[in-house]
Amino acid sequence: MAGAGGSLTRRGLRGREAELEELEALIASVARTGSGGLVLLQGEPGIGKTTLLAEAASGARAAGFSVGVGKADELHHIVPLSSLAACLLHGDQPLLSGDAFADLSRTHDQRIWLVERLAEAIEARAGSVPVLIGLDDAQWADPLSRFALKQLPTRLRTSPVLWVLTARREPAGPAEEVVAAAVGNLPAVTVPLGPLSGAAIDQLAGDTLGAAVDGNVRDLLDGAGGNPFLAAEMLAGLRTAEASDGLMPPGLVVGVRGRLSSLRPDTLRFLQMGAVLGRSFGFHDAAALCGRPTAALIAALEEAVRAGLLDDDGDHLVFRHDLLRQAVYVDIPPSARKALHREAAHHLVSAGHQPIDAVPHVLRGALPGDEEAVALLRRAADDVLPVTPGLAADLMTRALDLVPSALPLRFTVGEQTILALTRAGRNREALTTGDRLLAGRPPLEAFGRLQAALGGTLWNMDLAGELRRRVETALAAGGAAPEIGARLAALRALALSRGDDLVAAREAGETALRAATAAGDREAHILALSGLGEIAQNAGENAVALERFAALSAIDSAFLPEEIVAHLHVDDFESGERLLSEAADRAGATRQAMMLWAQGQHDLGLGRLDDADAGFMTMERLEDEVQVPVQQVNGRVIRSRIALLRGDREAAREHLVAARERLVAKPNPGNTAAVRFLEAVHAEADGDIGLAVDRIRQVQQEGPFMRWRLLRDWVDSAIRMALRGAEHELAEDLAAQAGAHAERNAAVPTARGIAAQALGLVRNDPAMLEHAAELLKASPRPLVRAAAYADLGEALLAAGRKRPAAAALAHARSTFAESGAHAAAARAQRAREESGAGGRRAAAKQRPVQGWGALTASEKKVARLIAAGHTNRSAAGLLVVSPHTVNTHLTSVFQKLSVNSRVQLANLVMALPDS
Template structure:
């Protein structure tokens, strides 16, 4: 806020006493509670945000905080993580060393993984001292920093971490998004800075001029509109130039032109070129742009510093305020700015900067036909695609605009644009881009490449028939390069996996795999194996699916989650657990949300309902974070069934509504079948058996190939519904399906046992139900075993074999209760009560909603570990789960115990231990 005069650390806060007290209170609360908080300081340019932030940082340092302070930059907002980098790398004790940060940035391949590593670094520091992360001008933060800032405050809410951000007031801008993401998770405060009062402006005048302002000065200051920076600049101009200072046109910083007029021509030129480079720029870069040796510009630098326009921090030159830079920048004619930005891009690249560092200048200075600019944008897009696919898509969209339509280069650039747009989840835009390029009637080889590039787009959009049509057309046209032909063949097989002729799909997949291996194309190899895995799953051939997905994860470890789930389908949960452990050690190599899906399926299969629920919740949040929904419909269907097993009917219906909403956005056959089945389950729970039967019949008729995937372990439930609705034909169809599935998977106890159970239910065959429980004796799935024992128990009662019935029902009850399926256990208990007729009744204890006993077993483990001083990472390592899952558990613990910090949690745990 200061001009060229001395420090205004106190006078710069004139009129901000209330706002400073609000921040001071927040600073004091964080170490006291041991939990996080966030403050946003908002106001127009020059209103005093930076000065208030600097004072807050000083107060936090005095209070013993470890501080990370950074500032986002208008011209550097393209560079991924550049804004947060300053926060974690600067200060007396940086949160990360430069080498550690460089390694992090170099090896990251997923946004979620990167954010988690940053969270661990901050959490580790907060374990010994409260932490302040302060970021100025967050409205200019790069996309990856903004993404991280929307995750980190909530992720670290249980640690003493204070976030203070400043931003200009922008409706629905980045700052508002960050605050909205944190609001329900931790205390948030917005501190608006309005215009200063006349009295405060008068005090500023006295501080700057060394005397009280006279009437003439007060009249002049009215033009500042209560903006302290403009007022100080006007006062500085008066002090330097006396009565000669003249107001300048509205929209420019008052007094700046007067100050610039006193500077030499070389200094003015140096400042203008520096303003093109940004608020912070390197002296050497400015010299290159000036076209002069650095030594000849030292006098210009010294004069700019003396005039109060620039600061020299030893590493870079910095305009003292954004408005100062803008005042210098707007005096450059617009046409000259474009040329200078374009030259700046060339100089930065030739000086060894990364392409992404030059992109801001390319976007401002490139003209259509600029091939060098297109090349730079393409290189930059490649660099940022793994962590900011949205930015990569923006860069490639701009690159495509710079290529004149008649040039063949447009097809190459367009292909890359399609890939980036698809990775960013902007599938409709990718398809539109591809179709525009195809409308230009490209050569056959290019036609094939574009159709292959659109393959992932169409698959993401669930347009399997269109994918098949396009790939078959491209293959029929011919002219494709061998590797492109192999990809097209693999994509065709993948599309056929959603059809009814799975034999033809399998043959196509095998052919595609041979072609991929022959040409040595990794992309084609991955696509072919993935397609063959999908085909095997849809055919109910679990062993073959495992073989395909094991081969796939060997080629691309990112597909390890599919391999893990394939082992689960084979009842091999031990191998699944081992692979999950390996994945936890190499989390950066996998798709985090899919890995959580595999972990949730592991817990679900082993009857750990609470842990499965936590993983599904976390998985859905991560998919929301990256805006790429894959398993959200299925997760909600499963969570609804878990809720019914627990007895939470309201939650079950909420999950159904969420699943239906997500189905509308992704209506593929699998999602449709899953939601229809859930609608049947809810309808039966509501007592509408007719509707329930109709929904199950829809599943059977509309998506027969999905039956193998959907009803593996739920077919018994569907059969009971069909029998309740007196639809014997449907029940028999379901039983035949279970038998066919068992024939395909004779080595899977769950498959053979459920087939016997299904047949026993349909035929009311007691011997077959007994065989089912025997076969399921080696199944690792407790809920499946419990259901079979419950069916057997009721059949034994009907046969008059009460002792054996009570034994079977008691076993079912115990298993269900141990898994947390309290409502299901209660239903079995009712049957037991009738069987025992006044005998001893085993209690089914319902879990309360608040207090220590409301916590699940996993939540209690997490609570004890955190109370002992563990971080989320160390607790996750101890429990062999994801840190994301620990955070989900911990959030639930805080809610159920009504605590807001780790300190309060530790007190609760200690008190329980003492009693």
């Protein structure tokens, strides 16, 4: 960090003793405790953030840390993962190899999966030595790095990883977002850097000039306002002036320009071309913009380095400080800047750079009607769509702005823009964009394309009726290419899946599938199979649904969660578990939140309430992270029922409130029916049977398809409510529904057993309930079996058959208890006591809030595995759950045990009597 004219040793640390001590304390704490931390160094440009970060990195290395430090760049702030690449690939021992990082950056549509892989790599390094990861100028971090930085510190809070960010003061900026995400999860400190004191500036001047500071120099330095970098530049300018004619240009900026004015014209021009390219740039690229061969510019490069303006690391040239780059850049006339950015974009693409590398120049230099710029933005948007759909949407919106409304190209670009906006979850913006384009009266072929592109938008917005209206209008208009016609037909079938006439919907789906096959269009094929799968599910035809979803996931593995859940609906948990295990190895090609939904359904079906609850909670968190809520209402409904089964009424109510809140955002019939059913369950628990029956009736009226989807495994609860409310006709309707479902799924033991159970409840027939219990012995769902035995026991008890009643109730109680359904187990025990066979009931044991006894069975398993040295991923493999679910369990473990690191957890587990 020496300037022109000699060393400025420790100049940025003058007056920073307190801040340096704070950093040293954090470094020592991370090394001592084995837990993570985060610090943000914040202040104006040149205030000393970079120097303090460098000192922290140096101190951490000396303390045995593995260190990775990088810098975000203003002109590369949109290149996906470029900022974190700078942190993880640099240093003596890079945290990731270049090949491994390249594999991560190619991950398809999986920001969450990518973050998990990064976490695993950092966690592995932190298992042997503490780690410091520093990012300078975090205000310019690219979107994907920002996403990762908001997740990684919390994800790695139990490992010795210290994150050090520097950033300018920017309310609600990227760095502030990272800190906000970390607060409450790990120690997070913001260190503001203010102006240096006059005494510190005097010391800085003495370091530079090698002599006592006189009044004239002190007066001059007052213009630096306590900014160490600017003071140093003024001092360097002073030394340059003294070495020439003794003149010192007045004013701070003029002082920096004074240094530049001493350069030869070729050198200044070379620096200007570099400033256009960014703070870091290639020698060949700058030479190309100068229009000169590289050999002719060696002297200019040498002078710029000697002047302390550029550093040369062998691969790139870097302005020593961004303020220097800005001083050069602002002296280029604005019109020339635009032209140079356009030339830079053209050169970078011609030289083989990725389109995204040229995009910052396009954004600064493109003019309306620039079709080359539009083409470049489109290519870049395609490249980044899988990992940063929001950025892709921004690029396409800009591309659309550049295309004049009179050009046919506008409709092609508009179609791509709609798709990108929809992928980014910006559905309303996509619909507005589409309608604006449609108002331009496009040709019939473009009209069909735009309506097909809006299909996913309308489906995401739960506007099935509007989707059907639009695609039918487009189909009737004609003129669409065969593949677009096939997509429109498939979208129509998808829309019909939400209607009452599922026979007509199925016929439409089959027709669409034939059209997709004939057109050879993959997108149409996916849409048709998706529609047919939805239709089969809504008709209660589980085997057909499995066939459709299996075919769908064979084409696109992103739909594997749908196939897994379809296997569970036919009681094939073995295949579901196999697919979940396979998905863990190729998770980069699936939707992580939906995989957790499938995992949660799998665990719930097998009575693993702890894992199911953690899985649904993690699913919601991941959906929040990517801002694409899909299953949050249903997840909260299930979590509320789990809480009621456990006996946690407070948590159950909290989940009900959350489900209602999320219903406002997605008030489709399915979500509405799910919340109404949950309200019925709560009303029954509160003793309000009238309200419970009213809500069940509403569920039945939401639409025929909801009967199969929602009440597939819960119809027995609905029948009990109806019977308690003396609504026998409603109970019979529900039992008939269960019978029809069994007929559609004759090979599924759970379906046949539930139908017999429903009939037995309505008829109050112990023999039928006993038959149901026998049928359900073949079901893999313990909670369903337990409920059937509880019903059988109570019916036998009412019939005066106390001995068999006690046996059935004992079976129900033990099965409920094994699943963690303690409230349900207690109800079965109370009923058993009424039979006279229960003995004296032991007082219910309240689980403590803190300590080892507060942990659930799943949390104890996770704690023991992590204490034994397993990573989240290896523990997940042994437990057959997602690494994200392990992380959720681990968070709870640390809170309940009041520990902050894996080392502390290991020590605690080792001290347990049974460890």
